Amino acid sequence: MIQFLSLKKINAKYADELKAACARVIDSGYFILGPELQRFEQAFASFSQAKHCIGLGNGLDALTLILRAWKLQGKIKDGDEVIIQANAYIACVLAITENNLVPVFVEPDANNFNLDPAKIRTAITEKTRVIMPVHLYGRLCEMPEIMAIAAEANLLVLEDASQSHGATLQGKPAGSWGDATGFSFYPSKNLGALADAGAAVTNDDELDKALRALRNYGSFERYNNLYQGVNSRLGEMQAAILSVKLNHFWSEVECRREVAARYLAGITNPAIKLPQWEVREQHTWHLFVVRCSQREALQAHLANHGVESIIHYPKPPYKQQAYEKMNHLSFALNEQLHREVLSIPIDPSMTDEDVETVIEVCNSFSA
Numbered sequence: 025m026i027q028f029l030s031l032k033k034i035n036a037k038y039a040d041e042l043k044a045a046c047a048r049v050i051d052s053g054y055f056i057l058g059p060e061l062q063r064f065e066q067a068f069a070s071f072s073q074a075k076h077c078i079g080l081g082n083g084l085d086a087l088t089l090i091l092r093a094w095k096l097q098g099k100i101k102d103g104d105e106v107i108i109q110a111n112a113y114i115a116c117v118l119a120i121t122e123n124n125l126v127p128v129f130v131e132p133d134a135n136n137f138n139l140d141p142a143k144i145r146t147a148i149t150e151k152t153r154v155i156m157p158v159h160l161y162g163r164l165c166e167m168p169e170i171m172a173i174a175a176e177a178n179l180l181v182l183e184d185a186s187q188s189h190g191a192t193l194q195g196k197p198a199g200s201w202g203d204a205t206g207f208s209f210y211p212s213k214n215l216g217a218l219a220d221a222g223a224a225v226t227n228d229d230e231l232d233k234a235l236r237a238l239r240n241y242g243s244f245e246r247y248n249n250l251y252q253g254v255n256s257r258l259g260e261m262q263a264a265i266l267s268v269k270l271n272h273f274w275s276e277v278e279c280r281r282e283v284a285a286r287y288l289a290g291i292t293n294p295a296i297k298l299p300q301w302e303v304r305e306q307h308t309w310h311l312f313v314v315r316c317s318q319r320e321a322l323q324a325h326l327a328n329h330g331v332e333s334i335i336h337y338p339k340p341p342y343k344q345q346a347y348e349k350m351n352h353l354s355f356a357l358n359e360q361l362h363r364e365v366l367s368i369p370i371d372p373s374m375t376d377e378d379v380e381t382v383i384e385v386c387n388s389f390s391a
């Protein structure tokens with residue numbers, strides 16, 4: 025069986041370093057808000073070309089707390105609108121609605137699955153305050169255009185880079201474009217911890233301060249609480265683990281890019297539509313998502329030949345039971361994408377033989 029992603033194999037490569045990092049934390053006696061977190065925050069801020077990085081409990085909290093901080097700062101208020109692509113992950117929408125803000129969905133770009141700048145302009149109303157580009161599957165959205173629209177309409181930009189750490193356009197990586205960015209370090213992400221973990225990055229000193237307080241019960245200094253905050257801190261153990269993983273990040277991405285290049289050259293079945301890759305640095309290949317009008321048959325064919333695949337995602341957020349009041353919404357193109365997308369294995373620990381097998385099995389599929 026060719027696994028979709030083997031976290032065991034990925035982490036086994038660095039097992040000695042990871043265990044040494046854990047031992048260092050145990051021996052240090054610091055477990056929360058200590059030197060490992062500070063070290064990782066500095067390294068990740070510089071990796072993302074941002075002034076500040078705030079380590080948080082997970083990616084959902086990063087998005088939720090950034091929006092919450094903007095509310096506390098008076099930059100946005102209840103009922104304001106956030107423009108987001110209709111194929112966004114559920115966590116993005118949860119962050120918006122948790123803050124009593126209104127998600128305004130727009131059709132994604134069918135070629136690259138991301139926020140389509142052309143669709144943003146027509147969605148702007150007098151209530152729009154935020155644009156939320158979600159860099160899906162490892163590919164950075166068209167940020168130069170999105171930032172130009174935001175500047176024109178005086179809107180805040182919140183990037184969700186949970187799937188696209190390090191993806192770059194014009195030399196600027198995810199996290200360096202918008203007013204603030206949320207990252208997830210969930211174990212299966214390209215930069216993955218060994219538990220839940222996340223971070224926010226920003227160049228804004230005031231936002232940095234607010235987020236540091238919010239993650240720690242709303243407290244700027246011990247036992248003095250300015251906000252009704254939460255507990256969402258990135259622990260020392262995960263920070264130490266992430267520092268190890270960050271050092272090996274680019275070699276992992278290079279492996280992913282190699283697999284992607286081989287798929288793009290080798291999969292020639294006309295029933296399978298391949299993803300776009302025009303600008304090398306723009307894509308870090310968190311997922312390799314193909315489209316197929318006979319998606320269920322393709323997935324069964326892959327499974328019958330020992331290749332695991334996953335659907336990202338089977339149902340759009342506005343069709344979820346959790347959002348019953350949005351269930352009437354309909355985006356034809358987006359719903360077609362949800363019927364057709366299939367993610368095939370892309371894993372830095374895949375062997376040449378694995379990649380060859382996936383290519384052969386894809387090419388032997390007949391619709």
Ligand SMILES: *Cc1c(COP(=O)(O)O)cnc(C)c1O
Pocket residue numbers: 082083084085113115116158160184186187207208209210220221222
């Ligand atoms: C994983 C993910 C999140 C949520 O991250 P968690 O750490 O699981 O909370 C948010 N947005 C996107 C696009 C993701 O892929």
